Amino acid sequence: MASEPENVTPAWQARTLLRSARSGCLATSAKGHPFASLVTPACMPDGSLLLLLSRLADHTRHLRADPRCSLMVTGVATSINPQTTPRATVSGVAEVVDDPSLKARFLAVHPYASLYADFGDFATWRITVETGVLVGGFARAFRFVAADLAPDADAVASLLGSEAGILEHCNRDHPDALAAIAGAPGAWRMVTADVDGFDLALEERVVRFAWSAPVKDAGDVRRELVRMTKQARGG
Secondary structure, eight states, X not given: OOOOGGGOOHHHHHHHHHHHOSOEEEEXXXXXXXXXXEEOOEEOTTSOEEEEEETXXXXXXXXXXXXXXXXXXXXXXXSSSGGGXXXXXXXXXXXXXXXXXXXXXXXXXXXXXXXXXXXXXXXXXXXXXXXXXXXXXTTEEEEEEHHHHSOOHHXXXXXXXXXXXXXXXXXXHOHHHHHHHHTSOSOOEEEEEOSSEEEEEETTEEEEEEOSSOOOSHHHHHHHHHHHHHHHTTO
16 A cells, blocks of 8 residues: 655655646756757656657757756746745656557647647657756755665566556546546547556546556555545545
8 A cells, every 4th residue: 555645755845846747947958058948748657758749849859969958847936935845856858659548648648739739840858867856845955866766676676567457447436436526527438547646638628637656556546546535525
């Protein structure tokens, strides 16, 4: 069963930020000069990050010349002071990947991108994380390396193997529970499920929900969904 929240590590908190982010700031190098741009990342099951980039964009040209980059994503400030905003910055190396399953996962959390995802000038890029830092709020910083941030490999494989069945079962048999968890009426669908949480979609709106802590298998997922449904219904 999933661990209790108090046992959650800063690295897991960073992963939850990365998985819930729908936009971020990409930092690349333009012939030695820093360059920052807005991008829309999607966090893959293994913790790597996927971007859908046009070759016409400046940041794409930069990555082709120097694939080293950083990406920052943010949460929500807990006060009027912007420094209370939780944020995670990861650094690594980007490469073009031609994997339809990864592209499909990107589109699951960015469905609007299907309008241009197949244009000839767009390609999927994966950032393999090497180092990172989590700032959990004012004066709360934690540094980590890839091994700290990566989810448990066996759990990732287990959830990948059962994800299709989980999505089919929840969408077919429990739409009322998904709407309760979403907190809004509508034909919500579960579009991803991984060791850290899941995404619910209503048309082009996609919302991320985190488990109470990382899960290991489909049994953990079921228990977490039961817990979240009861909580949403006031049980």
